[in-house]
Amino acid sequence: RYARPAPRPRGAGAQVWPRPEPQAAAGVVRRVPRVVELDPxxxxxxxxxxxxxxxxxxxxxxxxxxxxxxxxxxxxxxxxxxxxxxxxxxxxxxxxxxxxxxxxxxxxxxxxxxxxxxxxxxxxxxxxxxxxxxxxxxxxxxxxxxxxxxxxxxxxxxxxxxxxxxxxxxxxxxxxxxxxxxxxxxxxxxxxxxxxxxxxxxxGLRYGLELVPSGPPGGAPLNLARDAVVLLTGGERGMTARLALELARTSGCHIELMGRTPEREIRVDALLEHAASVRYHAGDVRDPRAVRDVVENIYLTHRRLDGMIHGAALAEPRPGGGTTPGSFEDVYLTKVAGACALAQAAGPDLGFFAVLSGADGERGGAGAAAANDACGTLAHVWRRRLRGRVLVAETLLGPDAGAPALLREITHGDEPHVVLTGEVR
Ligand SMILES: NC(=O)c1ccc[n+]([C@@H]2O[C@H](COP(=O)([O-])OP(=O)(O)OC[C@H]3O[C@@H](n4cnc5c(N)ncnc54)[C@H](OP(=O)(O)O)[C@@H]3O)[C@@H](O)[C@H]2O)c1
CATH class of the missing domain: 3.40.50.720 (NAD(P)-binding Rossmann-like Domain)
Structure with a gap:
């Protein structure tokens, strides 16, 4: 499905991304994993x-x-x-x-x-x-x-x-x-x-891995022009949709969405209003061929792909509710195999590659915790292959606070793995 919004005035030259400043948003606690030395x-x-x-x-x-x-x-x-x-x-x-x-x-x-x-x-x-x-x-x-x-x-x-x-x-x-x-x-x-x-x-050295509080993201800012194209996997409503809207609002870029639902009419008026275009692709992100097809289709249409955000996720039965091997596998593969398929399909011009998840390492089920950890670990592998910004972001923030914080992290951050929460620890 293709939805083309009314044409917008295009100012001469530079409306470039990002707009959000690299200050920590009020109430957002940012932590990053650090290797610490322990007694042998x-x-x-x-x-x-x-x-x-x-x-x-x-x-x-x-x-x-x-x-x-x-x-x-x-x-x-x-x-x-x-x-x-x-x-x-x-x-x-x-x-x-x-x-x-x-x-x-x-x-x-x-x-x-x-x-x-x-x-x-x-x-x-x-x-x-x-x-x-x-x-x-x-x-x-x-x-x-x-x-x-x-x-x-x-x-x-x-x-x-x-x-x-x-x-x-x-x-x-x-x-x-x-x-x-x-x-x-x-x-x-x-x-x-x-x-x-x-x-x-x-x-002879023994190490631990700790999440330590960290100030606001402070890498070189990433620019996203208004003819840029961003692919997001995931829903039409939750965090991913909200992030798509933030992207469209701040840059006016083209938004490409991918989900399993066979046909989906994009009904988010604000997204249609701000984005240069919005398209939806049906496909299973765990399937490398389906992901490759979507990426090829985007290149055929736009001749570029500037960013990928992997938000697709499956909810998991909570601890005590019984995590079966099947559900572990489904939750894990949706996040990890999906991210690997996207990273594999990414071209050399990709400006950023972000994987979103809940901060389930701390309170969720085994599948989500393992998947988050796997993505945080694999970020070090993806960084070897992708030249642009690589980010694995775990967050417990809701879309209102989370989407701007994540956008700030993508545009100004340089840490491969961050955990964003709203609690002071
Ligand atoms: N929403 C929040 O408040 C919030 C807060 C903190 C963190 N997060 C995290 O941020 C991430 C994104 O959240 P969200 O709110 O956007 O999630 P969401 O609204 O639950 O959407 C997830 C979407 O992923 C898609 N999906 C699932 N399996 C797929 C597959 N194999 N291939 C393609 N698409 C698939 C589904 O779309 P189809 O039904 O079309 O397949 C589903 O709608 C999640 O990891 C979540 O834990 C969310």
Missing amino acids: LPVPPESGTAFAGLRFLIVDDGCGIALELGDLLERHGAQVRTPPDVDGPCDGLVHLAALRPGAASVLPPAFGAIRQALAGGLRWLVLASGAGGTFGHRFDGGVGDPAPGAGLRGLARTIAREHPEVLVRALDVDTKDTPRALAQRIMAELLTADAPVVIGHEG
Whole structure:
């Protein structure tokens, strides 16, 4: 469907974006993830009785870490198996699949088995990723690809909140360390109950990942001309629609929307009034071909694409309401596979690439928390490929406060991952 608004007067030259100033909006709390150094743990003893008679499953990394860790655990009394996947009940689960060379994404496929292990009375859970020990923040395109373990931290945080009886650790490691050293670090974490859920190990250094308060965004401003074109995935009403309206109001650009609904008449008068044009494309954002088709169609029509905003989302059953593997997968893939498909389809002229989500890492279900974490992690990968601004924004703000704050973040920010809330912490 194509809706063309009444022609507007076009002033000579420059009506360029952005309009919003880079001050923090009143009441908006902006936080960004930062790697912080923690005290190292002592090297674990060679033997002991801490795990006497307990069953441990180590999902094999194929590089010797599982064997070294199995040996250590056995010397502390545990019965250990190292299968390629979770294959039965256990007291302790150490998931090393993300450390395999050339590993595929561990999530969402691993979620079902982890959930089953939890239901079977798990007491220790370690989910390992191999993003260098600094959570992908220093990924330069070489060793330490954060993609296979993306999302595990968000999942671990949710599990830790919902299962306080379980020692949960999302452990990011540097796979250049020896299997023996890595096994000792994992063992030391298993023996340390009182520690943050998210830990990184790089050489002898131990890190945490904290959300720290940050001032208003302060990067170089991004200009969006009035003949610019922005693609937004998501709804006609909520945050995405409101952001489309803010974009159209401030720049007068062309708006392209994508959702699953087969036919959609764009009824938002204000959007039609301010945007140079508004078009709707039906398609599933999880399908890379559908996304590519939409992007090609936009290039055929406008010969450019300046920005992408991925707002498409599925609501998730809340904790206690039962998160089934199916719903985890749907929520996760809508956000993560959708974002990956968009990033893949993006051309070199893309000025910005933004992924929006609720700040569910702190209070939502496992699927949304894992998806948000995965996108925050993958931002470091997308930044390697896309030259323009890359932003993953989690927010609990409603559309009235959230849309201007997000626009400010896109236009003036340079942080790849921000969390915007309205509460003072
Ligand atoms: N609204 C708020 O107050 C608010 C506040 C804070 C954060 N957020 C976050 O901001 C993001 C966007 O929010 P929103 O309010 O715009 O969401 P929304 O109104 O719930 O819209 C989400 C839309 O995503 C589309 N969608 C779902 N699966 C899709 C798929 N596979 N392919 C293509 N489109 C798909 C759906 O459109 P179809 O029905 O056409 O498929 C749906 O209308 C969400 O992650 C949300 O958590 C929202």
